[in-house]
Amino acid sequence: MATLELSGIEKSFGQTPVLHGIDLRVADGEMIVIVGASGCGKSTLLRIVAGLETATAGTVRIGGRDVTALEPADRDVAMVFQNYALYPHMSVFQNMAYGLKIRGLPTAEIRRRVGEAAELLGIGALLERRPRQLSGGQRQRVAMGRAIVREPKLFLFDEPLSNLDAKLRVQMRAEIRRLQKRLGVTSLFVTHDQVEAMTLGDRLVVMHQGHAAQVATPMEVWARPADNYVAGFIGSPAMNFLEAALAEGGAAAALKAGPTIRFADGPRPGADGRRIILGIRPEHVVPDPAGLVLDLDLVEPLGSETVAHGTLPGGEAFAAKLPGAAVSPGDRALAVALPPAAWHVFDAASGRRLDPG
Amino acid sequence: MNRKVIFKGVALPYLLLLPQLLITVVFFFWPAGQAIWFSFLRQDAFGIRTQFVGFENFADLFADPLYIQVIGNTVVFSAAVTALSIATALLLAVLADRQIRGAQGYRTLLIWPYAIAPAVAAVLWIFMVHPSIGLLGQALNGMGIPWDYKLNGAQAMLVVIIASAWKQVSYNFIFFLAGLQSIPKAVLEAAAIDGARPVRRFWTIIFPLLSPTTFFLLVVNLTYAFFDTFGVIDALTKGGPAKSTETLIYRAYIDGRVNLDLGSSSAQAVVLMVAIIALTAVQFRFIERRVHY
Numbered sequence A: 001m002a003t004l005e006l007s008g009i010e011k012s013f014g015q016t017p018v019l020h021g022i023d024l025r026v027a028d029g030e031m032i033v034i035v036g037a038s039g040c041g042k043s044t045l046l047r048i049v050a051g052l053e054t055a056t057a058g059t060v061r062i063g064g065r066d067v068t069a070l071e072p073a074d075r076d077v078a079m080v081f082q083n084y085a086l087y088p089h090m091s092v093f094q095n096m097a098y099g100l101k102i103r104g105l106p107t108a109e110i111r112r113r114v115g116e117a118a119e120l121l122g123i124g125a126l127l128e129r130r131p132r133q134l135s136g137g138q139r140q141r142v143a144m145g146r147a148i149v150r151e152p153k154l155f156l157f158d159e160p161l162s163n164l165d166a167k168l169r170v171q172m173r174a175e176i177r178r179l180q181k182r183l184g185v186t187s188l189f190v191t192h193d194q195v196e197a198m199t200l201g202d203r204l205v206v207m208h209q210g211h212a213a214q215v216a217t218p219m220e221v222w223a224r225p226a227d228n229y230v231a232g233f234i235g236s237p238a239m240n241f242l243e244a245a246l247a248e249g250g251a252a253a254a255l256k257a258g259p260t261i262r263f264a265d266g267p268r269p270g271a272d273g274r275r276i277i278l279g280i281r282p283e284h285v286v287p288d289p290a291g292l293v294l295d296l297d298l299v300e301p302l303g304s305e306t307v308a309h310g311t312l313p314g315g316e317a318f319a320a321k322l323p324g325a326a327v328s329p330g331d332r333a334l335a336v337a338l339p340p341a342a343w344h345v346f347d348a349a350s351g352r353r354l355d356p357g
Numbered sequence B: 001m002n003r004k005v006i007f008k009g010v011a012l013p014y015l016l017l018l019p020q021l022l023i024t025v026v027f028f029f030w031p032a033g034q035a036i037w038f039s040f041l042r043q044d045a046f047g048i049r050t051q052f053v054g055f056e057n058f059a060d061l062f063a064d065p066l067y068i069q070v071i072g073n074t075v076v077f078s079a080a081v082t083a084l085s086i087a088t089a090l091l092l093a094v095l096a097d098r099q100i101r102g103a104q105g106y107r108t109l110l111i112w113p114y115a116i117a118p119a120v121a122a123v124l125w126i127f128m129v130h131p132s133i134g135l136l137g138q139a140l141n142g143m144g145i146p147w148d149y150k151l152n153g154a155q156a157m158l159v160v161i162i163a164s165a166w167k168q169v170s171y172n173f174i175f176f177l178a179g180l181q182s183i184p185k186a187v188l189e190a191a192a193i194d195g196a197r198p199v200r201r202f203w204t205i206i207f208p209l210l211s212p213t214t215f216f217l218l219v220v221n222l223t224y225a226f227f228d229t230f231g232v233i234d235a236l237t238k239g240g241p242a243k244s245t246e247t248l249i250y251r252a253y254i255d256g257r258v259n260l261d262l263g264s265s266s267a268q269a270v271v272l273m274v275a276i277i278a279l280t281a282v283q284f285r286f287i288e289r290r291v292h293y
């Protein structure tokens, strides 16, 4: 149980920069989910925390202690790998006991801890088996067990659920969250699955090309994305982005698609004509006979709702998610309104969020 | 789905097998059978009279204290060659595995000894260990350590062991390197996070995971030391001094080709054959059981 503090973490592989200064403070017992597209540096960051990779610059503090220069063995962290990385020549019991043996715990204590963890994870009957005699889900539990018995300061998870089938993934996700809350161990969880990220994390770190684009609670990331990358990354179907320019002294947006609409929450800074991006989530779009006409090319009925894809008069792609069967697959056009209260405004040049001010 | 190819009739399959069977029969079963047959015979030195003597050749052999000494030599020699070549190759492979980027060149360099003929390898070693013209030999004598493997039996044994092991290191290295690279990196990282330092990681993770490779190499290297080191010994010491580097295969050769005692030589060949079959069987039965995971 400990806090984690990353400051100015940078990493380059040779000439290739991968992380560009990551700052993060994790409170005791908090579960942080690191989410981002493939190759953005999530695993690298996690491995730096574990000590498997050396940062080019910056410091890592666990429980207030500077561990930047320490070996993985001296950091008192436990990690669950994507492919589980169980020791193939050891039984389940030996796999879980390995780290404890190295720390020289008495045999009785090792038995007790492994027994408890196995009970907790429902793998008590498998202790004598070898990893190759286990199913994917069981291996996953053993990997979890190996981390739990250590009672480490920090849990690190690198996409531990991505090799499981969809149903098991949902089940294990809930289980991991329950366990983590119960044990109260500070955790970093890497995933590229936004549903996993939203449901597991106390806070999210959305990474983009080696930067932490936003660090916030799942709801805040969804409701107030810090830039258009985060906005497009979180949410499904992805947020619609419309080109526009400031108008009426910053109080309204002139859409490329046609109308000029006033902001609901006040004027944005900048001169008229400043290029901006308007974001609106498909689920916030409402049907309105007097609204913009969407030229439909695909309608996906999902039962409780329907997703309609098409293009706006300006030629921009646009999706709307409407309740029930508001559109039918045969429809060629749909008139929609874009309620200003649901808008997200971004600067077109930097992609940063523009708040009223 | 049945993926077996079905031939009509039996002629074609036998025809296809024939070359392989012929080679095995002509070059293995026939000479082996002859050796067994000869081992029960005794010829006079001129090859004129031949007499069936039953197991007498074998009895003589095991009554001969010199033959018992040769068995001892062979045990020491084979065990040492196998241990040395496997240990050295493993060490080199572990070092290479860390720096795998440069390993391509490293690998090529290390495979060379394997491609060198035993006699050439022996000459290379003579240039190093010869007491008066060898670099190492000169250096040792210069330092006041009396070195002459042509007079000192223990030193001679050391030289043939090292030269024989050296030739086998590259072969073992290739297998160990492949074995090391097939160990998932994440498993080693998991061990590091679990608190295991490099030496412990080696003995508790890497070494056990390499055990199928090690076992295979154990069999191959023992067989090599038993049979294939004839050339090295012949070129370096000719079994001397005072038979101190004579091994079973070398003695069989001397008795058969030089002393023309075909009966005894054949009996020795049979002993060798039985020994190597027994050794391999024992290895497969007892060791293999413990190396699979």
Ligand SMILES: Nc1ncnc2c1ncn2[C@@H]1O[C@H](COP(=O)(O)OP(=O)(O)OP(=O)(O)O)[C@@H](O)[C@H]1O
Residues within 6 Å of the ligand: A013, A016, A018, A036, A037, A038, A039, A040, A041, A042, A043, A044, A045, A192
């Ligand atoms: N050992 C390495 N040498 C060189 N480049 C590397 C190395 N490890 C990672 N990289 C590069 O660093 C970048 C980030 O890799 P990383 O594994 O952290 O991505 P990730 O966010 O975990 O992606 P994924 O979701 O696919 O696992 C990638 O562009 C990758 O090619």
Ligand SMILES: [Mg+2]
Residues within 6 Å of the ligand: A042, A043, A044
């Ligand atoms: Mg990764």
